[in-house]
Amino acid sequence: MSNDSKTQDWSKPAAMAIPKGGYFQDKVEQGRYGPVFPKTPACYGFSILAKIISGREDVFYKYAKDIEATIAAQPDALAVLQLHYLRWVLFPIKGDTYFMYQGIFDTDFDKYTEDAVTLFGITGLRTVFENLEGFPMDWQTNAAAFVQFVRDHQCPSFLEYAEYPYASATEIKKALRLKAAFSTMLDQMQ
Amino acid sequence: MLEFDDIQHLLLTRAPALTARYEFLSFRNGASGRAWVSAVKETIHSAASMRAGVDESKRWVTAAFTWNGLRALGLDEASLTSFPEEFKQGMAARAEVLGDTGMNAPEHWVGGLASPDLHAIVILFARDDAEHDRCVSEHEKLVASCPGVEALSALDLHAIPPFGYAHEHFGYRDRLSEPAIEGNHIEPTPGSGEPLKPGEFILGYPDEYGIVSDSPRPEILARNGSYMAYRRLEEHVGRFREFLRQHGDTAEEQELIAAKLMGRWRSGAPLTLAPEKDDPTLGADMQRNNDFTYKQMDPHGYAVPLGSHIRRMNPRDTAHNMNRRRMIRRGAPYGPPLPEGAPDDGVERGIAAFVICASLIRQFEFAQNVWANDRNFNELGNERDPIIGAHDGTLEYKIPKRPIRRKIVGLPAFTTVRGGAYFFLPGLKALGYLASLNG
Numbered sequence: 001m002s003n004d005s006k007t008q009d010w011s012k013p014a015a016m017a018i019p020k021g022g023y024f025q026d027k028v029e030q031g032r033y034g035p036v037f038p039k040t041p042a043c044y045g046f047s048i049l050a051k052i053i054s055g056r057e058d059v060f061y062k063y064a065k066d067i068e069a070t071i072a073a074q075p076d077a078l079a080v081l082q083l084h085y086l087r088w089v090l091f092p093i094k095g096d097t098y099f100m101y102q103g104i105f106d107t108d109f110d111k112y113t114e115d116a117v118t119l120f121g122i123t124g125l126r127t128v129f130e131n132l133e134g135f136p137m138d139w140q141t142n143a144a145a146f147v148q149f150v151r152d153h154q155c156p157s158f159l160e161y162a163e164y165p166y167a168s169a170t171e172i173k174k175a176l177r178l179k180a181a182f183s184t185m186l187d188q189m190q
Numbered sequence: 191m192l193e194f195d196d197i198q199h200l201l202l203t204r205a206p207a208l209t210a211r212y213e214f215l216s217f218r219n220g221a222s223g224r225a226w227v228s229a230v231k232e233t234i235h236s237a238a239s240m241r242a243g244v245d246e247s248k249r250w251v252t253a254a255f256t257w258n259g260l261r262a263l264g265l266d267e268a269s270l271t272s273f274p275e276e277f278k279q280g281m282a283a284r285a286e287v288l289g290d291t292g293m294n295a296p297e298h299w300v301g302g303l304a305s306p307d308l309h310a311i312v313i314l315f316a317r318d319d320a321e322h323d324r325c326v327s328e329h330e331k332l333v334a335s336c337p338g339v340e341a342l343s344a345l346d347l348h349a350i351p352p353f354g355y356a357h358e359h360f361g362y363r364d365r366l367s368e369p370a371i372e373g374n375h376i377e378p379t380p381g382s383g384e385p386l387k388p389g390e391f392i393l394g395y396p397d398e399y400g401i402v403s404d405s406p407r408p409e410i411l412a413r414n415g416s417y418m419a420y421r422r423l424e425e426h427v428g429r430f431r432e433f434l435r436q437h438g439d440t441a442e443e444q445e446l447i448a449a450k451l452m453g454r455w456r457s458g459a460p461l462t463l464a465p466e467k468d469d470p471t472l473g474a475d476m477q478r479n480n481d482f483t484y485k486q487m488d489p490h491g492y493a494v495p496l497g498s499h500i501r502r503m504n505p506r507d508t509a510h511n512m513n514r515r516r517m518i519r520r521g522a523p524y525g526p527p528l529p530e531g532a533p534d535d536g537v538e539r540g541i542a543a544f545v546i547c548a549s550l551i552r553q554f555e556f557a558q559n560v561w562a563n564d565r566n567f568n569e570l571g572n573e574r575d576p577i578i579g580a581h582d583g584t585l586e587y588k589i590p591k592r593p594i595r596r597k598i599v600g601l602p603a604f605t606t607v608r609g610g611a612y613f614f615l616p617g618l619k620a621l622g623y624l625a626s627l628n629g
């Protein structure tokens with residue numbers, strides 16, 4: 001549930017410093033599964049960091065190919081998540097491989113995670129999270145455990161910046177459609 | 191195969207009642223509470239017995255319990271722990287998630303509903319006033335014979351005239367959209383979607399993903415049970431009519447404003463199918479009045495505004511995972527009707543309803559949190575559900591219209607939450623199990 005009114009000026013870049021822990025203590029919004037990380041000029045988002053199960057690196061690269069093919073075949077496969085961007089990163093720390101999953105989206109944290117569980121259930125997509133240490137293997141029947149894992153491994157930002165603050169992906173796409181429509185209109189006027 | 195002889199009738203059937211009473215109870219000791227459960231169980235219809243005797247029966251009873259109530263009855267810790275977190279916390283503790291803030295906050299609730307002493311509800315639906323009064327008197331005797339059982343409060347309800355169709359105090363036709371359940375032998379009306387797997391509403395059966403929930407435990411307690419979110423919603427009829435007068439110069443314009451808030455004309459006719467003018471025949475025709483979608487028929491909300499009540503509560507083909515968000519609604523209006531043209535008399539009136547689902551957090555709380563009270567639902571920016579959203583006079587309502595949309599600012603609160611609670615609605619065998627606990 002967003003309590004923010006859309007009164008922010010998208011034309012004026014904005015930065016937001018976020019306190020330690022990820023919440024503004026005087027205005028923590030309660031979500032269905034616990035406190036909700038605040039919306040920033042860069043919308044909602046998360047950065048989930050976790051250690052992968054040793055020897056599973058190849059699974060992540062195969063997963064990348066699978067997602068690429070899924071989106072090519074069905075471009076709206078992830079539409080429910082109301083995303084701007086997703087980034088998947090693998091990186092080493094002291095000989096172990098860690099995984100970072102960073103997303104920017106317009107829906108709140110709880111809804112994103114719940115929708116993701118549902119989405120994986122519907123499409124039969126396996127979540128690459130199954131290759132992370134400590135991930136609940138009963139996630140398909142236990143949305144709350146999935147949400148808890150995500151919450152436990154979320155590293156909140158301490159600073160976020162946006163060139164066009166608070167604009168949603170839907171609004172950006174509307175603007176681009178409008179631009180395309182005007183271009184077509186101008187072409188027709190020649 | 192649904193166990194119709196074990197499922198409480200409320201879950202699957204709608205009683206032909208004109209009057210009702212909800213009594214809210216507290217168990218001061220377990221033995222008395224169990225004695226009450228044991229006695230009241232004998233009056234409860236299963237779905238099977240309700241259907242078999244619906245023509246002869248004059249009253250239909252339902253009993254359900256809060257988490258604190260189950261503890262008071264003597265349920266063991268392992269079983270209590272096995273319930274979902276949101277049910278354990280109770281509705282009052284979930285106020286912020288639900289949008290129950292400001293005047294809707296639990297501190298303003300009536301009837302002891304926000305109190306941890308609320309343990310049970312007994313719901314009476316009666317065919318007429320004489321039967322209502324007889325049952326109330328019988329129940330008074332029962333409570334008097336269980337000295338540890340205390341009546342916290344009660345609410346009497348009555349259908350409002352004209353009695354030919356269900357409607358609430360604002361005048362909107364009600365009960366137009368209800369999900370059908372596989373195996374319940376009720377054909378869904380056109381537009382209501384295919385019947386859903388029973389596990390979406392009844393514990394112990396596979397849900398839309400084929401999963402049978404293992405909560406709560408033991409299995410005898412869970413099987414054929416469900417959860418109910420109770421909402422007592424006061425309707426500010428005078429304020430609503432004044433709003434219509436302010437924003438519509440003629441009676442026709444006022445009707446259109448009322449329709450735009452709801453997404454249907456007060457007759458029940460959906461704006462998707464009757465965008466310009468009311469069509470009461472359509473409104474009353476259950477074979478047609480729910481048969482519409484949005485994605486193709488009304489993508490921009492020119493008929494049904496993007497933030498209207500029915501578009502938020504059931505976004506149909508414009509939301510994902512709809513089959514995981516459906517709910518069964520039961521209930522009735524309470525309080526005297528306010529005659530047309532009469533000034534507001536300050537008497538509380540409204541609707542007191544139950545939302546029944548297998549998962550409060552996934553179904554009811556989702557609808558409240560993401561659909562009713564998210565200001566940015568459908569990119570609307572500064573709106574909430576115009577009928578049931580949390581309003582403080584600072585929000586707006588936009589009505590898409592060619593060439594320029596209409597924007598109403600300073601939308602007042604047409605409703606106020608006056609109470610609510612989460613109940614577990616056990617099957618009949620589970621009621622027997624609860625009555626036989628040692629504690």
